[in-house]
Amino acid sequence: MDRPAFSNPSPAGPRGVRTRSTRRRGVAAALAAAGAISLALSGCGTSASPSAGPTAQAVDPASAKGASGSLSICGGRDSVGLYKGTVDAFMKANPGITAKYIVLGATTDDARTQAVQRLQAKSGECDLFLTDVTWTPEFASQGWLQDMTKVTDAVKGTLIPSTVATTQYKGKSWATPYYTNAGLLYYAKDKVAKPETWKQVYAEAAKAPGNGLVYQAKQYEGLTVNFLELLYSAGGDVIDGQGNVKIDSPETRKVLDFMASGVKNGSADRAVLTYEENSTRLAYESGKYGYERNWPNVYGQLNATPLKGTFGVAPLPSFDGSSKGSGVLGGWNLAISAFSSNPGAAVAFVNFESSPEWQKHVAMDYSQAPAGEAAYSDPEVLAKMPFAQELLVSVKGAKPRPVSPVYAQISEAINKNVHAVLAGDSSTEDAVKKMAEQIKAAQASF
Amino acid sequence: MTAIRALVPERSRSTRDRAERRLAARMTAPSLILMALVAAVPIGYAIWLSLNQYSLRQAGLSRFVGLGNYIDALAGPDWWRAFGQTFLFAACSVSLEMVLGTGMAMLLNLAFRGRAFLRTVVLVPYAIITVVSAITWQTMFDPTTGFVPQILAAFHLPGAGVVWLGEQGYALAVIVMADVWKTTPFAALIILAGLQAISQETYEAAELDGANRWETFLHVTLPLLRPAIVLAAIFRTLDALRIFDLPFVLTHGANGTQSMSMLAYGQLNENRLVGQGSALSILTFLTVMIVSAVYIRFGGGNIRDIAREDHR
Numbered sequence: 001m002d003r004p005a006f007s008n009p010s011p012a013g014p015r016g017v018r019t020r021s022t023r024r025r026g027v028a029a030a031l032a033a034a035g036a037i038s039l040a041l042s043g044c045g046t047s048a049s050p051s052a053g054p055t056a057q058a059v060d061p062a063s064a065k066g067a068s069g070s071l072s073i074c075g076g077r078d079s080v081g082l083y084k085g086t087v088d089a090f091m092k093a094n095p096g097i098t099a100k101y102i103v104l105g106a107t108t109d110d111a112r113t114q115a116v117q118r119l120q121a122k123s124g125e126c127d128l129f130l131t132d133v134t135w136t137p138e139f140a141s142q143g144w145l146q147d148m149t150k151v152t153d154a155v156k157g158t159l160i161p162s163t164v165a166t167t168q169y170k171g172k173s174w175a176t177p178y179y180t181n182a183g184l185l186y187y188a189k190d191k192v193a194k195p196e197t198w199k200q201v202y203a204e205a206a207k208a209p210g211n212g213l214v215y216q217a218k219q220y221e222g223l224t225v226n227f228l229e230l231l232y233s234a235g236g237d238v239i240d241g242q243g244n245v246k247i248d249s250p251e252t253r254k255v256l257d258f259m260a261s262g263v264k265n266g267s268a269d270r271a272v273l274t275y276e277e278n279s280t281r282l283a284y285e286s287g288k289y290g291y292e293r294n295w296p297n298v299y300g301q302l303n304a305t306p307l308k309g310t311f312g313v314a315p316l317p318s319f320d321g322s323s324k325g326s327g328v329l330g331g332w333n334l335a336i337s338a339f340s341s342n343p344g345a346a347v348a349f350v351n352f353e354s355s356p357e358w359q360k361h362v363a364m365d366y367s368q369a370p371a372g373e374a375a376y377s378d379p380e381v382l383a384k385m386p387f388a389q390e391l392l393v394s395v396k397g398a399k400p401r402p403v404s405p406v407y408a409q410i411s412e413a414i415n416k417n418v419h420a421v422l423a424g425d426s427s428t429e430d431a432v433k434k435m436a437e438q439i440k441a442a443q444a445s446f
Numbered sequence: 447m448t449a450i451r452a453l454v455p456e457r458s459r460s461t462r463d464r465a466e467r468r469l470a471a472r473m474t475a476p477s478l479i480l481m482a483l484v485a486a487v488p489i490g491y492a493i494w495l496s497l498n499q500y501s502l503r504q505a506g507l508s509r510f511v512g513l514g515n516y517i518d519a520l521a522g523p524d525w526w527r528a529f530g531q532t533f534l535f536a537a538c539s540v541s542l543e544m545v546l547g548t549g550m551a552m553l554l555n556l557a558f559r560g561r562a563f564l565r566t567v568v569l570v571p572y573a574i575i576t577v578v579s580a581i582t583w584q585t586m587f588d589p590t591t592g593f594v595p596q597i598l599a600a601f602h603l604p605g606a607g608v609v610w611l612g613e614q615g616y617a618l619a620v621i622v623m624a625d626v627w628k629t630t631p632f633a634a635l636i637i638l639a640g641l642q643a644i645s646q647e648t649y650e651a652a653e654l655d656g657a658n659r660w661e662t663f664l665h666v667t668l669p670l671l672r673p674a675i676v677l678a679a680i681f682r683t684l685d686a687l688r689i690f691d692l693p694f695v696l697t698h699g700a701n702g703t704q705s706m707s708m709l710a711y712g713q714l715n716e717n718r719l720v721g722q723g724s725a726l727s728i729l730t731f732l733t734v735m736i737v738s739a740v741y742i743r744f745g746g747g748n749i750r751d752i753a754r755e756d757h758r
Contacts (some may be wrong), residue, residue, distance in 0.1 A: 109716070116718075218697070218700070219697065219700035269609075270613075271588075271609050272612075273609060273612030273613075273701075274609060274611040282588070282590070283590040286590050286591055288590060406717075408716050409717045412717070416700075419700050420700075423613070423614070423700070423701060425701070442717075
């Protein structure tokens with residue numbers, strides 16, 4: 001028998017073996033190919049982009065008058081039907097314009113990748129992009145957006161100032177707010193006291209096993225937000241307006257030590273190290289916790305559980321009473337693509353969605369936090385969203401995340417190091433030094 | 447074969463060989479060109495990208511930095527940490543898969559009713575999309591709502607009260623378990639094929655020599671199974687070294703579970719550092735290539751024979 005016994009004919013033997021062994025060589029190559037293709041896709045447009053920077057063409061607000069033709073709005077998954085609803089209502093009010101919503105991807109990251117690819121290729125497919133509040137600097141600095149300062153200025157009297165701030169980069173507005181978001185603290189009224197300060201919340205949470213706090217501390221963007229909420233409340237910051245790194249500060253150390261000891265002494269269950277928004281919600285719904293930090297959309301879901309009526313909603317508290325409570329601003333803006341062939345219709349759409357009437361619908365019909373301030377005290381809204389006033393406090397006090405074209409890397413530097421401290425794998429001192437170092441390195445790569 | 451060859455005059459044989467070779471070249475050309483387009487060109491482009499630095503501020507600016515990205519990666523702690531964690535994962539999961547896979551293959555090789563059905567059924571975990579199974583494992587190990595922590599606590603077993611996915615070591619253990627659960631059936635099927643190829647006579651000979659079951663397994667079955675096990679180990683190791691989906695879903699790379707592919711993905715897709723990310727991808731690629739070369743060189747002669755068989 002000169003051939004190996006293994007490859008002798010047998011029902012499953014040789015065929016299986018041969019294809020597998022041919023594939024063996026292909027496996028590595030295919031991996032590299034797949035990687036390389038994704039590289040090629042993300043890199044192909046870069047060679048052609050001009051260094052337009054923030055000196056792009058400005059949109060004329062008057063162009064909205066009598067605008068017609070077709071308009072496409074591109075963004076992430078329409079999870080609550082808000083985008084489609086806005087488009088339909090807009091077309092009813094503007095019969096001359098045919099608008100449609102194009103879904104670019106299921107997650108925020110997917111949507112960003114898809115948007116970037118279109119913009120790098122100077123595609124005119126999308127007139128308007130739904131942009132996350134953190135994308136403005138990156139998109140604007142690449143010359144992908146039209147200067148919307150005049151359009152946004154015309155409506156900004158009715159909008160919450162902090163939402164308008166997320167559209168700005170280098171003194172101009174590159175988008176108009178659509179809807180916003182800010183964290184809230186849900187608390188079990190029968191077990192724990194109403195949140196006043198983070199220190200009080202943590203102390204209260206440590207009192208009994210069923211009082212604990214749950215929040216998002218898995219290593220991802222959500223942890224960056226959860227950490228920044230405490231850091232901002234304690235008066236700390238990541239980078240200042242000039243881009244100087246401010247994170248190596250006593251406030252950062254204080255907050256990190258505070259959060260780490262909270263995990264250690266059980267104020268926050270160690271389980272938070274694995275939690276994202278949804279797992280946080282499910283954990284709280286089990287009834288085993290006293291406090292939950294989450295987004296406004298959780299309200300409706302909580303009301304559908306046996307916990308209905310047992311919980312209160314509060315804006316994010318201050319750190320220890322010496323400074324104001326401050327959250328981190330989320331939400332979405334609408335930005336006009338530099339390659340749009342119908343900016344007039346885009347302006348008409350922006351004017352429509354940012355109007356006080358439509359902002360009311362954003363809250364009433366879709367349970368999202370409106371960017372328009374009047375909606376929060378509207379009786380119809382309050383009937384559907386009883387915590388609107390608490391939400392307004394959170395939104396108004398919220399600060400934007402670090403404004404930088406390399407935000408993604410800054411966020412990674414923060415959540416990796418914070419997670420290591422909370423897990424007990426790194427000292428506060430080490431983590432602070434590393435955060436500052438890595439943020440500086442990220443800025444240098446820009 | 448040699449007898450026939452001897453009858454054919456030397457000259458015409460070499461002419462025919464050449465003609466055959468030309469024909470072979472012509473017939474394989476289309477697939478070679480296709481392979482070049484879908485594999486070689488992108489790989490070449492990735493290598494080129496890895497030698498450049500891209501700046502986000504001025505899109506289109508690509509500065510040639512030679513091996514700079516590689517030096518950065520190899521000098522920093524991130525690559526080596528991911529390297530170590532990936533190899534630890536691969537070593538744990540592959541060795542478990544081989545042991546369990548061999549056991550599973552032995553069981554499936556027994557004659558019993560419903561064997562064909564069972565052979566299909568064991569493949570179910572392998573057919574489940576990894577991300578889906580990762581989410582399932584995450585749900586199982588959720589500290590508040592998952593059933594694993596509840597069972598551990600109810601029976602006071604070790605690991606009770608531990609936040610599995612939030613702790614060094616434990617997090618890796620969950621990822622290893624999820625991988626073993628999913629891919630052991632695959633290893634078992636390859637090993638089963640090898641098992642079926644062992645001739646019954648060898649067992650009869652062993653029996654005549656008075657070997658008991660354990661001795662037969664140790665001295666007959668296992669040596670003859672070696673090529674199949676090595677082959678299964680190669681596939682599994684190459685897959686394990688490229689692990690991405692399990693840690694991506696379960697921990698996002700925290701708590702000692704950052705893999706090489708995750709590192710490259712982060713630089714490429716999340717940070718859009720095309721040059722650095724490409725360098726990390728190429729390093730991962732090279733690592734996998736070297737490991738497979740080592741396997742083929744030292745894994746056992748039969749593997750090389752099989753590989754050669756393919757070339758014929």
